[in-house]
Amino acid sequence: MTRTTLTTTQSGLDHRLVPMRLWRKAKQLGTWDPADIDFSADASDFRQLSDPEQDLLLRLTAQFQAGEESVAYDLLPLLRVAAREGRIEEEMFLTAYLWEEAKHVEGFDRFLRSGIEVSGDLESYFTNAYRRLFLTELPESLNRLDDDASPEAVADAAVTYQMIVEGVLAETGYEAYYSVLEAHDILPGMQQFIRNVQRDEARHVAYGVYLLSRLVAEHGEPIWTVIEDRMNELIRLAIEHIQATLAPYDPIPFGLTADQFVEHGMSQFQKRIQRIERARTQSLEDVLTGGGNGGGRRPSGTAPVSLPSS
Numbered sequence: 001m002t003r004t005t006l007t008t009t010q011s012g013l014d015h016r017l018v019p020m021r022l023w024r025k026a027k028q029l030g031t032w033d034p035a036d037i038d039f040s041a042d043a044s045d046f047r048q049l050s051d052p053e054q055d056l057l058l059r060l061t062a063q064f065q066a067g068e069e070s071v072a073y074d075l076l077p078l079l080r081v082a083a084r085e086g087r088i089e090e091e092m093f094l095t096a097y098l099w100e101e102a103k104h105v106e107g108f109d110r111f112l113r114s115g116i117e118v119s120g121d122l123e124s125y126f127t128n129a130y131r132r133l134f135l136t137e138l139p140e141s142l143n144r145l146d147d148d149a150s151p152e153a154v155a156d157a158a159v160t161y162q163m164i165v166e167g168v169l170a171e172t173g174y175e176a177y178y179s180v181l182e183a184h185d186i187l188p189g190m191q192q193f194i195r196n197v198q199r200d201e202a203r204h205v206a207y208g209v210y211l212l213s214r215l216v217a218e219h220g221e222p223i224w225t226v227i228e229d230r231m232n233e234l235i236r237l238a239i240e241h242i243q244a245t246l247a248p249y250d251p252i253p254f255g256l257t258a259d260q261f262v263e264h265g266m267s268q269f270q271k272r273i274q275r276i277e278r279a280r281t282q283s284l285e286d287v288l289t290g291g292g293n294g295g296g297r298r299p300s301g302t303a304p305v306s307l308p309s310s
């Protein structure tokens with residue numbers, strides 16, 4: 001394929017675009033180094049926990065580590081779509097995005113291998129729903145983009161990656177870490193690491209909301225239907241995974257309950273789907289720039305697509 005135009009030579013970068021704002025945030029906030037985090041106090045805290053407490057933290061961390069590795073492997077097809085479509089601003093942000101996933105892989109690996117010094121295979125901690133989501137749905141929906149970059153295929157991939165994996169599962173995972181680590185004042189290195197990861201991930205989910213909103217504004221109701229169907233298909237797996245993760249424990253360590261995480265996951269899911277739904281009545285220009293505050297085309301009581309505060 002011959003490239004016929006270069007944005008930079010035709011009109012310059014479009015700094016009004018949501019992905020350009022995310023790129024600027026990534027340069028400001030995404031440059032922390034996982035190698036700077038001190039996990040030494042975490043190791044002694046971890047050794048003092050009971051066996052079920054250690055097991056639950058290991059389970060959560062093993063799922064996170066493999067999840068970060070999966071998203072690092074599977075982002076490239078989406079980046080290639082942005083490049084092929086000449087969306088340089090999205091490609092710039094996605095480049096930072098992929099680098100951030102690499103940092104997350106490194107941080108979890110450091111915590112496990114040199115922090116609390118776990119060795120061996122942690123795959124036994126994966127639930128069946130987890131395997132389906134991370135080993136099948138995520139790679140298949142993303143790798144499909146190399147052959148089929150239709151709006152439907154991109155919507156399917158973004159729902160899987162940013163809405164379900166990052167927007168529901170990772171968000172529920174942070175909630176679990178905070179409920180354990182902050183509430184019990186343990187593993188200070190991990191607390192700091194998770195806060196940094198969550199701040200990066202807020203930009204990733206914001207990009208997913210932007211991308212799906214753009215597709216809805218560009219292609220209308222057929223794409224909205226694809227998004228809704230895929231969301232409803234995968235949220236069931238996500239909830240099944242959350243419940244199966246805590247099912248082996250009776251009682252669940254640290255006073256946790258499965259319901260609190262299912263509720264948290266569902267509320268994140270509802271929030272995201274409502275934000276994307278706004279694009280059905282927004283202009284494309286408003287979606288692209290995250291603007292339209294005073295516009296009359298949006299349903300009452302809703303706000304425009306906006307960046308996370310962090």
Ligand SMILES: [Fe+2]
Nearest residue numbers: 068100101104
């Ligand atoms: Fe990540």
Ligand SMILES: [Fe+2]
Nearest residue numbers: 101166201204
């Ligand atoms: Fe991410």
